[in-house]
Amino acid sequence: MQTAAEKIEVFEEQGVNALASATDERFKVKDLSGAEWCLKKISRAKVRYEEIKAYVESEKAKLDAFLADAKEQFDGDKGYFESLLMPYAREQLEGQKKKKSIKLPSGTIGFKAMPAEIKKDDEALKAFVKESAPEFIETKETVKWGEFKKTLTAVDGRFITADGEIVDGVTFEEKPDVFYSKIN
Numbered sequence: 001m002q003t004a005a006e007k008i009e010v011f012e013e014q015g016v017n018a019l020a021s022a023t024d025e026r027f028k029v030k031d032l033s034g035a036e037w038c039l040k041k042i043s044r045a046k047v048r049y050e051e052i053k054a055y056v057e058s059e060k061a062k063l064d065a066f067l068a069d070a071k072e073q074f075d076g077d078k079g080y081f082e083s084l085l086m087p088y089a090r091e092q093l094e095g096q097k098k099k100k101s102i103k104l105p106s107g108t109i110g111f112k113a114m115p116a117e118i119k120k121d122d123e124a125l126k127a128f129v130k131e132s133a134p135e136f137i138e139t140k141e142t143v144k145w146g147e148f149k150k151t152l153t154a155v156d157g158r159f160i161t162a163d164g165e166i167v168d169g170v171t172f173e174e175k176p177d178v179f180y181s182k183i184n
Contacts, residue, residue, distance in 0.1 A: 043183040085109050 101110025
């Protein structure tokens with residue numbers, strides 16, 4: 001049978017999964033030293049994760065820049081060739097009332113109607129509508145939950161007002177504490 005020190009050595013050499021499958025007994029934290037060892041292993045794993053994350057971010061930045069360059073090139077090429085096609089399409093569609101596009105073997109060219117751009121000054125519009133057509137003004141009612149909650153008492157999954165009245169429409173469920181580890 002292995003000693004705790006030998007188990008730790010095997011654990012460090014082969015990793016958690018290898019140790020769990022190689023022995024019937026799992027490593028157990030039995031003292032401050034074992035707990036500290038686990039935190040150091042978590043710290044090392046976090047450092048490795050941060051290194052990988054930084055590498056991926058730097059590569060992602062390079063790829064994003066490459067993609068942006070390709071998009072810029074595409075937009076320039078597309079704009080150039082569309083500027084060549086536009087006069088041709090205009091000439092071919094001239095005098096046609098309904099037809100707005102031309103089908104070609106590799107695609108379609110044409111013109112599409114665009115909606116008018118509406119620019120609103122919300123404050124001026126709101127003032128006008130309040131005066132002229134108030135039925136189109138919307139008023140929202142909301143509960144100031146943070147403030148209201150301070151006046152309540154929580155009992156058995158329900159909230160109760162200072163007058164002893166049970167508050168409808170809201171319940172709560174106690175949750176168990178969640179374990180965490182924090183590396184310094």
